[in-house]
Amino acid sequence: MSDFKVTINCKKCNDDFSIIHHGLIDIDNDKDLYEKLDNKTIFNFKCPKCGGEGIFRFPFLCYSKKMKIIIYFGTKEIDEKKIQGQIEGLGIKSIGDIKDFTTRTVYSLEDLNEKIRIFKYKLNDALIEAAKIWFVGNSDVNITEIRFYEIVEDFIHWIVAYDGKIKGARLPMDFYRDDEKVWKVNIPNQFPLVNEKTLEKYLSRK
Numbered sequence: 001m002s003d004f005k006v007t008i009n010c011k012k013c014n015d016d017f018s019i020i021h022h023g024l025i026d027i028d029n030d031k032d033l034y035e036k037l038d039n040k041t042i043f044n045f046k047c048p049k050c051g052g053e054g055i056f057r058f059p060f061l062c063y064s065k066k067m068k069i070i071i072y073f074g075t076k077e078i079d080e081k082k083i084q085g086q087i088e089g090l091g092i093k094s095i096g097d098i099k100d101f102t103t104r105t106v107y108s109l110e111d112l113n114e115k116i117r118i119f120k121y122k123l124n125d126a127l128i129e130a131a132k133i134w135f136v137g138n139s140d141v142n143i144t145e146i147r148f149y150e151i152v153e154d155f156i157h158w159i160v161a162y163d164g165k166i167k168g169a170r171l172p173m174d175f176y177r178d179d180e181k182v183w184k185v186n187i188p189n190q191f192p193l194v195n196e197k198t199l200e201k202y203l204s205r206k
């Protein structure tokens with residue numbers, strides 16, 4: 001019901017074949033699909049005739065009853081209205097009472113995976129975004145990208161890209177106070193320590 005067949009024309013051998021477009025992904029139970037989200041291969045396909053590889057990006061919803069989240073992956077802003085019709089056809093109501101679910105919209109797999117990680121650790125994503133703004137504004141280096149990655153032994157670990165380098169960074173959980181919906185103001189004024197283990201894990205998924 002939530003899967004659609006899409007016909008693909010191979011640019012290499014000009015053969016037509018069909019692939020499955022997954023409209024609804026249950027993070028808790030669709031282990032194979034979640035793995036493909038996590039390693040960012042969900043849109044990859046291979047031509048059965050010549051083996052030519054390609055990418056077909058499609059909009060979908062993913063959800064977790066455990067984390068009480070629904071995340072819409074849009075391929076472009078204009079899809080929003082189109083997907084709205086699909087959502088109704090997807091049987092989204094069958095996931096139960098969703099009025100206390102957190103809903104988000106993302107347009108990249110990096111953003112999607114980061115959101116899922118944030119909610120897995122039961123963090124407030126608005127606070128995480130606020131911390132990123134703080135990092136970018138207060139660092140001595142020119143940060144081009146920063147991502148929440150994981151929590152290890154009471155430290156929040158981040159992946160930070162700057163000056164053409166990718167590093168792991170960390171911040172003690174003490175700085176995070178979701179009860180007041182704010183970060184403590186005394187965030188350290190120096191760039192946090194590199195965490196090599198997190199970085200290795202992150203890069204191995206790339």
Ligand SMILES: [Zn+2]
Nearest residue numbers: 010013047050
């Ligand atoms: Zn082909």
